[in-house]
Amino acid sequence: DVVMTQTPVSLPVSLGGQASISCRSSQSLVHSNGNTYLHWYLQKPGQSPQLLIYRVSNRFSGVPDRFSGSGSGTDFTLKISRVEPEDLGDYYCLQSTHFPRTFGGGTKLELK
Amino acid sequence: EVQLQESGPGLVKPSQSLSLTCSVTGYSITSNYWGWIRKFPGNKMEWIGHISYSGSTSYNPSLKSRISITRDTSKNQFFLQLNSVTTEDTATYYCARYSSSFDYWGQGVMVTVSS
Numbered sequence: 001d002v003v004m005t006q007t008p009v010s011l012p013v014s015l016g017g018q019a020s021i022s023c024r025s026s027q028s029l030v031h032s033n034g035n036t037y038l039h040w041y042l043q044k045p046g047q048s049p050q051l052l053i054y055r056v057s058n059r060f061s062g063v064p065d066r067f068s069g070s071g072s073g074t075d076f077t078l079k080i081s082r083v084e085p086e087d088l089g090d091y092y093c094l095q096s097t098h099f100p101r102t103f104g105g106g107t108k109l110e111l112k
Numbered sequence: 113e114v115q116l117q118e119s120g121p122g123l124v125k126p127s128q129s130l131s132l133t134c135s136v137t138g139y140s141i142t143s144n145y146w147g148w149i150r151k152f153p154g155n156k157m158e159w160i161g162h163i164s165y166s167g168s169t170s171y172n173p174s175l176k177s178r179i180s181i182t183r184d185t186s187k188n189q190f191f192l193q194l195n196s197v198t199t200e201d202t203a204t205y206y207c208a209r210y211s212s213s214f215d216y217w218g219q220g221v222m223v224t225v226s227s
Contacts, residue, residue: 039213048206048220049157054213092157096213100172101159 002026002095006104012112019080021107023093028073030097037096040069040078044089053078080109114139116207116218124201124225130194134207134218141165141188145210148181148192150203151220158203162210163190197225 003026013019021040029036040053051060053069056076066081080087088111093104120132134146147162161171163181171179175194183190194201204222208214 035212037212041214048217049214050217051213051215054215060215090155094157094214096210099170100174103157103159106155106157 001100002029002098002102004093004095004102004104006091006093006107008107009105010108010110012110013080013083014112015083015085017083019083019087019109021078021091021093021109023071023076023078023104025074025076025095027098029076029095030073035097036072038069038071038076039094039096040067041092041094042087042089043092044086049092083109114209114216116209116216118205118207118218118221120205120221120223122222122224124197124223125227126198126225127196130192130197130201130223130225132192132205132207132221132223134190134192136188136190136209139209139216140185141183141190142185146183146190147208147210147214149206149208149214151206152203160192160194160205199225201225 005024007022029038036056038056041049043049052063052067057069068079070077091107115137117135124130143165145162145164148160151157161181163169169181178195180193202225204220206220208217
């Protein structure tokens with residue numbers, strides 16, 4: 001299985017500040033079709049995960065441009081600028097290039 | 113708008129089978145892929161498997177001997193059956209649509225395995 005190593009586990013931030021979360025995979029996430037299936041999710045307390053970024057850098061419908069994704073191969077980053085209260089929660093990366101699909105361990109974004 | 117809703121028992125006894133239903137509205141399950149994902153206490157997330165628009169399935173090898181994902185296209189529903197459950201299957205179970213990523217999710221159903 002592809003192991004997704006997500007860091008940090010906990011990320012204290014100030015409102016209005018910036019946050020950066022890393023996700024590294026144990027093998028390349030470039031599919032044979034040339035696409036890279038690395039996605040980012042936010043799960044707020046009591047809610048289901050919501051898609052933020054798909055295929056590395058594409059914002060899902062309705063996601064503010066404060067969220068941005070980047071990376072390639074095995075190394076990926078989610079950046080959140082101007083953190084707002086509704087951004088707090090658990091962030092996960094997911095790879096769907098390889099079977100079985102695998103998730104990162106999660107990062108809790110919380111107030112400093 | 114695509115909406116998914118899980119349903120099923122919240123408590124299952126060890127060694128019994130867990131059966132969940134995902135009801136989909138706003139989109140036909142004869143398009144795209146439809147999956148099951150679970151989140152364990154402690155926050156680890158695991159992909160369980162999916163069923164495709166054509167009815168073919170793919171399962172996580174760690175569960176393959178115990179699971180079955182089926183569908184009823186007339187009701188626009190798909191199902192998860194997990195056999196021989198143990199306490200380690202205690203988790204919140206989600207169904208979701210897969211369209212190059214899991215883009216729409218149900219609210220989840222918490223399932224506890226306990227005698």
